[in-house]
Amino acid sequence: MACLQCTSVIDENEQYYATDDMGPEIISVIERYLGHLVDGNEVMCSQCFGIIMQERRAHSIPEGAERQYIAETIAPREIPEGGLICFACWVHTRRTIQQQGIIAAPAVMNMNACVWCRRSLAQTRSHSIPEGPERTIITQTIYPREIPPGGLVCYACWVAARRNVEHATRVEDNRQGPSNLHQDSMCAWCRMSLHRRRTHVASGPVRDEVAARIYPNELPEHALLCSNCWTRAHENIEMEQEVVQFDIQPPSASITLDGFTHTTQTSTHCFVPACNNVERNRVPEYLRRIILKSEKIFVTENARVCNEHKCLYNWEFLDQHQFSNTFTKNEIESMLKLSIQDNEINQLDFNNMSSIDEGLFKFWTGITKDNFINILNVISPALTCKNQKIALGIYLVKARTGDSHERIASLFHLTKSSITRLLRVAKEALLRYFSNGPRDTSKRNYYSALRHIFKSKVILRSRFLGIGFQREISKFEEMC
DNA sequence: TTGGATGGGGAGCTGATTCA
DNA sequence: TGAATCAGCTCCCCATCCAA
Structure with missing residues (x-):
């Protein structure tokens, strides 16, 4: 096995490069360097391969659409005098420009392409960019590029900008209102909706990290982050802190x-x-x-x-x-x-209820230990599982908290499958003893256990219960 | 009994389309 | 040009099945 370039013998234990494994771009670079075509089953030693790539990957940056695209891509850095790019990046630039249909001169390109997504406006509806919050959104998004005079966006981008403005308005309204369920807010970093997601306030070093990442966009004062971005920000901070000396002591007792x-x-x-x-x-x-x-x-x-x-x-x-x-x-x-x-102390073991604090027990289940025992004694014959207390406990925790099966499984040190199974067993047992009439899953029978309670009392009590049970209560209200 | 795979339902997001 | 609507997509949660 000899090197394609230097013809030296290559040991199989050494690092080498086979032309079969190379892409067409690399093959073309090698062929231009060697001055002849390369066959399929050739190999090259790492030294020669490195030399060719080092010498041939540089490409000049002539004036034109490619140079403008590169300048926009690397901003705020600037292309230095006589700057070069590798061949792969040059090919990537050319392909991107061709795909976006903006090969024409820059002045014409800005008029024929969407200012935001840079796709051609030839076959699609365009929209002007009047002064207003939508223009501000577009300006922030395309920074460091600028909206040229008479610049247009495609209608999809215009609708996107308008929806962003509506989002921001609703978020502001929610923040000023009595409750904030994150239904309309979005993550300050990834811009994903925070509806039904755990959120964190961007504060302290996390705030600085996120602000740096989204620059030049401004981080709002009460910016929220999704859990993923919050974790990502913490990881970034920890990585940066690894290079900091740990012998820095706090200046005072705090x-x-x-x-x-x-x-x-x-x-x-x-x-x-x-x-x-x-x-x-x-x-x-x-x-x-x-x-x-x-x-x-x-x-x-x-x-x-x-x-x-x-x-x-x-x-x-x-x-x-x-x-x-x-x-x-x-x-x-x-x-x-x-x-x-x-x-x-914080062990939630329903088989050993004496180990659970009374307040903690009521916190998780919503009822006292005595009430729990009373219910268990009633439905015990119908609980077709060995861990009857755990099954009932899991059901009550699920009803009170509305947590996912995964989280409850973590709380009880069980698998999701076990949680699903125990919930079903407990639900069937409760249906059997606390539902009037024939046993079925219709709403009328399911909620008839609540009929002895005044509606107002149920609603009042629901204020102290979790979202999951409140969902059930709202169904009960619909039936009344 | 457990863990993984799979499919369905609900909800929200986004781009395209239609209409006034 | 704005507003409304629709369809496709993703994400999350849950139930079910099956092999180990």
């Missing part, structure tokens, strides 16, 4: 934690921002542990909570508020103690 925040120390009102309720109960430890675990927010020992928020399950809305991320020594010690206790 320390700033990037991933954690804490509530205020005051005990004069509920720790939930903007809460005007007058009750000032101590925050139960199980609640402090849950908020610390799920939201990375440390509720201080002196904090107080009102009756309304004491019964709350979903604390994701706390992401909307800016808490301090500067911790004192005592606060860190208290948070560590809370975290250690979490590992020791």
